[in-house]
Amino acid sequence: MADATLSLASLTGGLSAIIAEINTSSEDRSRLMELGLVPGTVVEVVRYAPMGDPLEIKVRGYLLTLRRHEAELIRVTPKV
Amino acid sequence: MSSSKAKGKKLENAPLFVALTGNPNCGKTTIFNGLTGLRAKIGNYAGVTVERKEGRMRGAAETPAITILDLPGTYSLGPKTLDERISRDALFQRLAEVPAPRAVVVVVDAANLQRNLYYATQVIELGYPTVLALNMMDVAEQNGHQVDALKLSELLETPVVPMVARSGKGLAELKEQILKATAQSQPATNRHFFCQLPAVVQTEVESLARLLAQRTDAPPFSPPAEALLLLSDDTALQDAEMGYPPEVVAAVREARQRLTSAGLDWATVAIESRYQAVAAIHQAAVTEVAEIQETFSDRLDRVVTHKFWGLAIFLGLMALVFQSIFVFASAPMDLISAGIDRLGEWVAHTLPPGAFTDLLVNGIIAGVGAVVMFLPQILLLFLFVSLLEDSGYMARAAFIMDRLMSKVGLHGKSFIPMLSSFACAIPGIMATRTIESPKDRLVTILIAPLMSCSARLPVYTVLIAACLPERRVLGIVQLSGLVMLGAYLTGVLAALGMAWVFKKTLLKATTPLLIMELPPYKRPLVTVILRHMWDRSKLFLTQAGTVILGINILLWFFASYPKNAALEEQYQQAKAAAVRAAFPAVASPEAVEMKLAELARMDKTKLTPAATEALAQVALVETEHQAAVLRQSFAGRLGRLIEPVIEPLGFDWKIGIGILSSFAAREVFVSTMSVVYNVGQAGASDEEKTGLVKVLQQQKRPDGAPLYSTITGLSLIVFYIFALQCASTVAVVKRETNSWKWPLFQWFYLGALAWLMSFLVYQGGRLLGFS
Numbered sequence: 147m148a149d150a151t152l153s154l155a156s157l158t159g160g161l162s163a164i165i166a167e168i169n170t171s172s173e174d175r176s177r178l179m180e181l182g183l184v185p186g187t188v189v190e191v192v193r194y195a196p197m198g199d200p201l202e203i204k205v206r207g208y209l210l211t212l213r214r215h216e217a218e219l220i221r222v223t224p225k226v
Numbered sequence: 227m228s229s230s231k232a233k234g235k236k237l238e239n240a241p242l243f244v245a246l247t248g249n250p251n252c253g254k255t256t257i258f259n260g261l262t263g264l265r266a267k268i269g270n271y272a273g274v275t276v277e278r279k280e281g282r283m284r285g286a287a288e289t290p291a292i293t294i295l296d297l298p299g300t301y302s303l304g305p306k307t308l309d310e311r312i313s314r315d316a317l318f319q320r321l322a323e324v325p326a327p328r329a330v331v332v333v334v335d336a337a338n339l340q341r342n343l344y345y346a347t348q349v350i351e352l353g354y355p356t357v358l359a360l361n362m363m364d365v366a367e368q369n370g371h372q373v374d375a376l377k378l379s380e381l382l383e384t385p386v387v388p389m390v391a392r393s394g395k396g397l398a399e400l401k402e403q404i405l406k407a408t409a410q411s412q413p414a415t416n417r418h419f420f421c422q423l424p425a426v427v428q429t430e431v432e433s434l435a436r437l438l439a440q441r442t443d444a445p446p447f448s449p450p451a452e453a454l455l456l457l458s459d460d461t462a463l464q465d466a467e468m469g470y471p472p473e474v475v476a477a478v479r480e481a482r483q484r485l486t487s488a489g490l491d492w493a494t495v496a497i498e499s500r501y502q503a504v505a506a507i508h509q510a511a512v513t514e515v516a517e518i519q520e521t522f523s524d525r526l527d528r529v530v531t532h533k534f535w536g537l538a539i540f541l542g543l544m545a546l547v548f549q550s551i552f553v554f555a556s557a558p559m560d561l562i563s564a565g566i567d568r569l570g571e572w573v574a575h576t577l578p579p580g581a582f583t584d585l586l587v588n589g590i591i592a593g594v595g596a597v598v599m600f601l602p603q604i605l606l607l608f609l610f611v612s613l614l615e616d617s618g619y620m621a622r623a624a625f626i627m628d629r630l631m632s633k634v635g636l637h638g639k640s641f642i643p644m645l646s647s648f649a650c651a652i653p654g655i656m657a658t659r660t661i662e663s664p665k666d667r668l669v670t671i672l673i674a675p676l677m678s679c680s681a682r683l684p685v686y687t688v689l690i691a692a693c694l695p696e697r698r699v700l701g702i703v704q705l706s707g708l709v710m711l712g713a714y715l716t717g718v719l720a721a722l723g724m725a726w727v728f729k730k731t732l733l734k735a736t737t738p739l740l741i742m743e744l745p746p747y748k749r750p751l752v753t754v755i756l757r758h759m760w761d762r763s764k765l766f767l768t769q770a771g772t773v774i775l776g777i778n779i780l781l782w783f784f785a786s787y788p789k790n791a792a793l794e795e796q797y798q799q800a801k802a803a804a805v806r807a808a809f810p811a812v813a814s815p816e817a818v819e820m821k822l823a824e825l826a827r828m829d830k831t832k833l834t835p836a837a838t839e840a841l842a843q844v845a846l847v848e849t850e851h852q853a854a855v856l857r858q859s860f861a862g863r864l865g866r867l868i869e870p871v872i873e874p875l876g877f878d879w880k881i882g883i884g885i886l887s888s889f890a891a892r893e894v895f896v897s898t899m900s901v902v903y904n905v906g907q908a909g910a911s912d913e914e915k916t917g918l919v920k921v922l923q924q925q926k927r928p929d930g931a932p933l934y935s936t937i938t939g940l941s942l943i944v945f946y947i948f949a950l951q952c953a954s955t956v957a958v959v960k961r962e963t964n965s966w967k968w969p970l971f972q973w974f975y976l977g978a979l980a981w982l983m984s985f986l987v988y989q990g991g992r993l994l995g996f997s
Contacts, residue, residue, distance in 0.1 A: 152325075152762075164608040167482065170698075171887065173306070173492070173687055174739060174741075176273055176281075176304065176459075176493045176494055176497060177301075177302075177306050177739075177741060178741065179283075179497040179498070179501075180301055180302040180344065181301060181341060181743075182340060182341050182344070182501065182743065183823060184494075184497060184498050184501045185498070188330050188500075192527075193531060194537075195625050195626055195628065195629060196531070196532070196533045196536045196626055196923070197529065197626075197629035197630070198538050198629065198738050199628070199629050199632075200625060200628050200629070200638075202527075202531070202625065202744060206338075206341055207337075207340065208338045208340075208743065209343060209527075209742055209743065209744035210741065210744065211625050211628075211740055211741075211742050211744055212739075212741060212744070213628070213632070213739070213740045216739060216740075216741070218380055
């Protein structure tokens with residue numbers, strides 16, 4: 147299972163993927179999920195900030211920013 | 227318990243409370259303004275600095291009146307920030323000061339339906355009579371989403387009002403629905419869940435709900451909704467104000483344990499179910515009429531957050547804000563300053579001389595005036611802050627700056643308060659309210675005064691002119707300009723360094739998460755911005771004004787007392803002598819005063835040369851007298867008392883008086899030094915400032931060396947960079963942190979830092995051979 151997933155932070159700008167699991171602390175996981183990042187949701191990395199961090203993602207039709215650190219803990223599977 | 231109290235005083239004429247709630251950026255404030263007009267009351271929730279806004283609904287009957295309470299924007303009933311906790315507590319009737327809502331209006335952004343419906347369904351399930359305001363229908367349409375309000379209403383079993391709040395569309399229908407909802411006598415407490423929970427979870431929720439319903443003071447909202455929240459949100463159980471009895475707490479813990487052993491995550495299972503339900507509702511109620519294309523906002527973002535152009539735009543905007551605060555504000559500030567001076571003069575000439583007039587003129591008018599003077603800067607700053615905020619740019623600025631701020635452990639959002647503090651730390655500290663984490667907010671407050679505010683400008687200017695040689699560096703740059711820049715930079719670096727230290731030690735916390743929405747850009751509404759500026763300046767004037775008034779009265783007392791009879795006698799005689807030189811007929815002290823008052827009223831150009839000479843002589847006598855009074859006043863004695871402490875920094879007791887009096891406000895240094903050194907009438911016009919500079923340059927140490935040498939000047943400038951010499955800042959920090967602990971800590975750490983840095987500069991400079 148773990149080998150089939152990538153970290154969200156490994157996607158370059160413009161790529162989409164499907165959320166597999168969120169490995170942050172429990173509190174952060176529930177906030178991210180409340181914002182719509184539940185497993186199975188399509189998420190697009192829109193761009194990275196000018197200094198390379200944070201990144202901007204599109205989920206359920208709106209824009210959200212996350213730091214690389216959190217994005218690395220979000221595992222995604224490539225969209226087929 | 228607040229709910230029972232609220233039930234007990236069901237007065238016939240008491241206004242009906244309607245809570246207005248919704249996600250951040252859903253247009254809630256615009257709807258609130260539309261419903262209540264301009265008469266909203268703004269305050270704080272008890273014990274916290276979350277802004278509380280309420281107002282009467284326009285166009286409703288007088289009795290019972292309807293009061294709309296605008297709750298802070300929130301993403302979920304499981305709160306992660308202080309704002310969100312207040313919203314939850316208000317809806318759960320756990321705030322003693324907030325009456326039980328009779329109905330709830332939940333605002334939903336039609337262009338961002340899923341995430342908004344996540345919260346809306348949570349609120350609807352509570353069982354209050356609820357109205358759903360489906361806002362931003364125009365944006366949804368532009369983006370190609372056709373939202374069927376009727377279908378949505380049917381699915382949610384709740385009245386839905388499609389709206390475009392910016393243009394007022396749908397406002398009348400919303401009011402109508404609010405009236406209908408408040409007219410319902412009994413809340414529907416048996417709302418079912420929209421989400422299909424797994425069977426084990428459903429069973430736990432039901433048994434917990436039965437336990438909750440047994441409580442004698444069970445609040446009038448749906449027990450299953452409360453049970454689900456208790457089960458899935460840790461803060462709901464932990465927060466003391468929720469006050470659940472031990473058997474409920476135990477039951478929740480056991481239920482969670484059972485779910486965990488069944489292989490379920492109790493914290494997230496309901497979130498997944500709810501999003502499934504929300505996605506289904508979305509699919510049934512929305513038709514995508516156009517292929518999703520790039521919106522205007524997306525196109526703008528490509529430039530604004532671009533690797534190169536994004537940074538360029540950001541720096542350009544910040545330079546513009548910074549420039550405006552200093553350049554555009556200076557004319558109205560001079561005007562206010564002149565007006566205050568004139569008011570002081572007028573009062574001094576109108577009222578009989580005495581202690582009271584002196585207090586009024588020198589203590590109150592001059593002191594409060596020194597604060598009021600900054601109003602134009604505050605207005606301009608908040609004009610820019612609300613423009614940037616309301617347009618959606620602020621989130622992008624935080625996005626761009628986050629990398630730098632996170633290096634010292636702060637959030638991108640801490641950037642704006644720091645920038646604001648260049649004008650004045652007070653609005654800067656008020657701007658920290660947007661920072662979610664209390665610890666990060668506190669760190670930002672603690673470092674904000676290190677940014678050189680505009681009140682330091684006159685101090686830096688005088689000291690640089692007096693202490694530094696006029697010289698060019700590398701043939702092009704003026705040394706004075708370079709030192710000024712250095713003073714600002716030292717402050718910035720110190721602020722970042724201290725932030726890092728605090729985050730590592732005292733306020734230890736991991737770098738806060740940056741989970742931040744980037745709302746679509748929109749054109750800011752003029753009315754909203756004016757309203758914001760008005761609210762902020764009112765807050766500034768009343769809050770800082772009342773405290774600084776008190777401190778100024780105290781300071782005036784210290785600088786004017788104890789009175790010395792011999793000194794007074796000497797002063798009266800010298801004044802009388804000066805008057806008699808021109809008007810030998812004037813005899814008694816009363817006649818002297820009358821003659822002076824008469825001369826003051828006369829047109830200056832029509833005075834005889836002798837009278838002009840007499841007036842100048844009197845002015846000189848007055849200045850000398852002021853200096854003498856100051857020298858033997860409590861402040862003067864204090865100056866001498868602290869001399870041993872400040873001597874290692876290169877300061878004597880006279881500078882000590884300047885430093886002490888600057889603890890009311892930094893710019894007071896200039897006028898105090900004018901008094902200490904008898905420089906004409908204490909004033910701040912350019913001519914007199916150069917007069918002060920000349921006098922400072924003439925001061926000698928006991929050994930004959932100039933007192934205001936380069937190294938003393940630098941040491942003094944460094945002291946002013948670090949020390950928290952501003953009574954208003956202390957007062958605002960006290961209010962924003964709700965305790966004396968933090969302002970006192972801040973005052974002492976900045977004071978210690980100031981002393982240490984000045985010591986290093988002065989003693990280090992001497993070691994290197996400077997004098």
